[in-house]
Amino acid sequence: MDPTIATLGNSRTLWELLDHRAALSHDTPVLLDTEGRRVTFGELRAAAVRTAAGLYELGVRPGSRFAWQLPTRVESVILSLALARLGAVQVPIIPIYRDREVGYALRRTEAEFFAVPGLWRGFDYTAMAERLELAVPPLVLVTYDSLPEGDPAVLPAPPSDGTAVRWIYWTSGTTSDPKGVLHTDRSLIAGGSCLAHALEMRPEDIGSIAFPFAHIGGPDYLVMLLLYGFPALLLEQFSLPGSLDAYRTHGVTMAGGSTAFYSLFLAEQRKQPGVKLIPTLRLLSGGGAPKPPELYHEVVRELGCELAHGYGMTEAPMITMGSPRDTVEQRAGTEGRPPAGMEIRIADDGEVRLRGEAVCQGYTDPALSAAAFDDKGFFRTGDLGHLTESGHLVLTGRLKDVIIRxxxxxxxxxxxxxxxxxxxxxxxxxxxxxxxxxxxxxxxxxxxxxxxxxxxxxxxxxxxxxxxxxxxxxxxxxxxxxxxxxxxxxxxxxxxxxxxxxxxx
Structure with missing residues (x-):
């Protein structure tokens, strides 16, 4: 591994990581969008500092609980990094959530501030925020295309403790309330490092973020950009064939998001089998759901690119990741290998259990936290699987997906x-x-x-x-x-x- 990248990966905080990358690649682009904007690492840092100052003047302090429910936009990334500069506790909420889930998250975290996009895709987020019944309503900020700015001279020193809980992400839930997952800067950096090192991205690559930046995959991907110094296209609304022009215009070399994204790209490719869907595409990657082995072969054969699939969850954003260095059998039939800092244990019942820096600190509910870890400190994933002789993980199902007939x-x-x-x-x-x-x-x-x-x-x-x-x-x-x-x-x-x-x- 490049010594510079290894040093970056040891950053104590997300802000420290951005600080180092901005110094190394000040004029290199990091964020691209469909509106034609091009933001460099240096510009990203400078914008985050100004926004941090503006937030500070509004009363945001280290430790302030700041929820945000925003689409995948340049402003959303800047806001999140500004909060990281201040050392606030961030509560990202994916845009699809509505009154019940949002109200629960705000009450559970006692959020003091809440950033929303206003009217977006036909839904009024400001009106939702105002009608929620909360004991102490947060200050609502509309930050879709503008952010508060101030004089950086007012800012306190940036945070230095990367092991403090400063992120609360939310599981999608089932029929019960969602679970608030506690993360630190270091757990997010560890998860993103696994993704970055496995995929072996290059400075000339162009990535893409087609999923909600408020998802746990958001910081995963951002850490990868900061470690390896390449840009990504932000897609506020992903659709096919609608998004193809943006992929082609920007020359995206890596796309994906999850198994469903692979299938969507395949369906488009099959409309014109003889013409490569995205000429520059060399890699699809993702996780979040099982990948049938046949789907791997279809992607390679029909899309003309490689596929590297991984395994992660809100509680541990990247557990294993497939690599272009793996054999065809390993890429098709496994979820990849864990990084050096991730320890996987297979319990007697076949459950996959985890211990490592990328694993969360637990949940906002102490009772859920107590039940989530075994007596050796391993996190219970609820997934079933086994490890191959080469250390690759094969998932065989979920504990609740075992049908007893x-x-x-x-x-x-x-x-x-x-x-x-x-x-x-x-x-x-x-x-x-x-x-x-x-x-x-x-x-x-x-x-x-x-x-x-x-x-x-x-x-x-x-x-x-x-x-x-x-x-x-x-x-x-x-x-x-x-x-x-x-x-x-x-x-x-x-x-x-x-x-x-x-x-x-």
């Missing part, structure tokens, strides 16, 4: 990967549903590609039998849906919604 454990992921290979399956989620006779029955919920013949349960079971799946694992129920329910951050399938919809015994 007549006393036999069945992996939903195993069935999903086999069904994905069927030509009439665009995407699939396999769930267990309550069954009076069997305990649980296996249900496959399928999203079909355009123009595919209607799939039948017989066709599904025939395909799985031919693939060698044991008879007791065959689905007993098939549901066809127009679209699988997904979250808005990384487009992860929300299986709990499918269980609620189809779970009638």
């Amino acid at each position: 007549k006393g036999e454990n069945i992996s939903a992921k195993e069935i999903e990967e086999l069904l994905y290979e069927h030509p009439s399956v665009g995407d699939v989620a396999v769930i267990g549903l309550p069954d009076a006779e069997r305990g649980e029955r296996v249900c496959a919920v399928v999203e079909q590609p355009p123009g595919a013949p209607v799939l039948t349960l017989r066709a599904v079971t025939d395909h799985l039998r031919q693939a060698g799946l044991a008879v007791h694992k065959l689905p007993e129920q098939l549901e066809i849906v127009d679209a699988l329910p997904r979250n808005e951050a990384l487009r992860k399938v929300l299986k709990f919604k499918l269980r609620e919809r189809f779970g009638v015994a």
